[in-house]
Amino acid sequence: MAEADQSSEPAPAPAAPVEINAVPVRRPGRLVAGFLIIVVAAALIKSAATNPRFGWGTVGEYLFAPTVMEGLVKTIELTFLSMIIGIGIGVLLAVMRLSPNPIVVAASGFYIWLFRGTPVLVQLLFWAFIAALYPVISLGVPFGPALVNLDANTWITPFVAVLLGLGLNEGAYMSEIVRAGLLSVDEGQEEAAKALGMRRMMTMRRVILPQAMRVIIPPTGNETIGMLKTTSLVSVLAYTELLYAVQLIYATNYKQIPLLIVASIWYLVLTTILSIGQYFIERHYGRGTAREVPPTLLMRIWQSFSTWRHTRVEIPEPTRHGL
Amino acid sequence: MSDAMIKAEAVHKRFGRNEVLKGITLDVAPGEVMCLLGPSGSGKSTFLRCINHLEKINSGRIWVDGNLVGYRQKGDVLHEISERDVAQEREQIGMVFQRFNLFGHMTAEQNIIEAPVRVAGLKPDVARAEAKVLMDRVGLGDRLDAYPAQLSGGQQQRVAIARALAMKPKLMLFDEPTSALDPELVGEVLDVMRALAADGMTMVVVTHETGFAKEVGDTVVFMDDGVVVESGDPVSVFENPQHARTQAFLSKVL
Secondary structure: OHHHHHHHOOOOOOOOOOOOOOOOOOOHHHHHHHHHHHHHHHHHHHHHHHOHHHOHHHHHHHHOOHHHHHHHHHHHHHHHHHHHHHHHHHHHHHHHHOOOOHHHHHHHHHHHHHHHHOOHHHHHHHHHOHHHHOOEEEEEOOOOOEEEEEEHHHHOOHHHHHHHHHHHHHHHHHHHHHHHHHHHOOHHHHHHHHHOOOOHHHHHHHHHHHHHHHHHHHHHHHHHHHHHHHHHHHHHHOOOOHHHHHHHHHHHHOOHHHHHHHHHHHHHHHHHHHHHHHHHHHHHHOOOOOOOOOOOHHHHHHHHHHHHOOOOOOOOOOOOOOO | OOOOOEEEEEEEEEEOOEEEEEEEEEEEOOOOEEEEEOOOOOOHHHHHHHHOOOOOOOEEEEEEOOEEOOEEEEOOEEEEOOHHHHHHHHHOEEEEOOOOOOOOOOOHHHHHHHHHHHOOOOOHHHHHHHHHHHHHHOOOOOOOOOOHHHOOHHHHHHHHHHHHHOOOOOEEEEEOOOOOOOHHHHHHHHHHHHHHHHOOOEEEEEOOOHHHHHHHOOEEEEEEOOEEEEEEOHHHHHHOOOOHHHHHHHHHHO
C-alpha cells in the first residue's frame, strides 16, 4: 500500500524536527533547601563581620607581613620537596614490591610497615633528635671501613630533619598509590612491550608508568593537599613555616584568632591553586583515552546553578573522538 | 641446527598441575605460513607464546633460526640466558595479540617507532619515515596521529601489525588476531596478513578463520588437548581429515 502511494506521488519533504520546549517540573524541595542554606550563610557572614573579636583589621594588617610571607614560602618549599621525595620513594617501593626477588619485596614491605605504622609527628621528632642516636653518620662499606664521616648536628639541620621526616613518611603512602596505579594497567601492555624486545625497566618507564599515571594522579593530588597541611606539624620543632610564623607573631601581640585566620586563608589559597593544577595534570595524562576528565568541583557548582536557570552554560568539553 | 625457522622438539608446558602442552614437535620452514587450529584450551596460544619465551617451557626444546629459545646449552647443561639476551631474541620475533595491546598513551606513530628507537637505536626521524611506509602498507597512512582509542578494532590490529613489523622480524606470531573483532572488520586484518604472507614472511597464526587457513596457509596444524592431532597441507587436512577429532572439530566450524 505505502509503496504504491509513493510511486504515484512524490514523497513529501520531511518536516524539520520540532525542538521540545516543555515546562520544567517544579522542584519546591530545591527552592526550600536553597533558601535555608542562604539564610544560614547570611547569619554566619553577619556574625563574622560584626563580631569584633574576629579582628579582620588585624587579619588584613598581617596577611602580607614579612614573617608570614617567609613562613608561606617555607611551607610551599616543604610541601613540594617532601612530595618529590615521597613520590620518588613511592615509585621505588612500588616497583620493588612487584619484583620477582622476594628479599626486595620484603624490604619494601618492611619500609611501608614501619613508616605507615608510626605517627608522622613521632617520626619528625626522631629525625630532630637523630644526633642523639647517631652523633656521627658514616658512609662507607657496611661492616667495613668508613669513607666519609658526617657530624649529625651539622648535616641534619632542622630543614633536613623536617624534610626527611615528611618525605620518608609520605613515601610509604605514595608506594601504595603507585602500586595500585601499576596494577591498573592491563597485562597485555607489558606483554606487548616484552614481545618487542623491551626490558623490564624500560617497559616500566615507557609503557606502564605513563599509563598508571591516570590512576595515580588523583590520590596524589589529595596527598599533596594533605602534605600542605601536615607541614604545620613541623611547628612543634620550631621550624618557621606558616603556622609557626603566625604563632611567633601572636606570642608577642596575643591576637591568636586573627593570626590563625591569616594562616587559614593562606592554606586555603594554596589548596585552591593545587586543585586547579591537578585538573590540568589529570587532563594531560588522560590523553589517548576516550573517557573525559570529570569537571572540577567549582565547574560542577557553576553548571548546576546554570541548569537551575534553564540556561546550560557550556563546560569546556574534553575532546571526545572514537568510533 | 637445521635450516628451519622454528624447530620445536617434544615441548611440554605445565601450569601448576595442569599440563597444557604434552609434547609438541614441529618444524616451520622459512617463508612458511603455518596455521594452528583447534578447540579453545587445546594449547595453541600457549605454544605460540613459548616460541618467544613469554612462557617458559618445562621440557623439550625450541629453536628459532637455529638459536635455542631462552637457554644456552653447554655440554649437557642448560643455562638460562639473561633478560637482555631474551629481549634480543624477541626483537627478531614479531607478535600480534588478540586484544591488540597497543600502548594506549601513544599515537599510532609513537607506538610504531617506540621499539625501533628505544630498543634498536634507530634515529627518530628515520623511524618515523619507516612508520609512515608501514602505515601506508596496512592502509592507514592518514592515521599516524590517532590514539588507539580513536581507532576501530580492525584499525588497531593493523597498527599492531605495523608495530611488530617495524622491528624487521624474521618471523611473525599471530595469536587469534581477528577473534576480538566485529565480523565486518575481520577482512581488513586478514587482507594485511595475506599481503604479508605473499611477501614471504614466515608466519605462525593461531586462528579460527578456516577460510584464511585454507587460502593462505602452507601448513595447517590441528591441535587438541596439548598434542598435535593432525597436520599437513590445507587441502588434505580440510578435505580429507584422517583423525576423528579433526573431523569432529571441522564439522562444527566449517
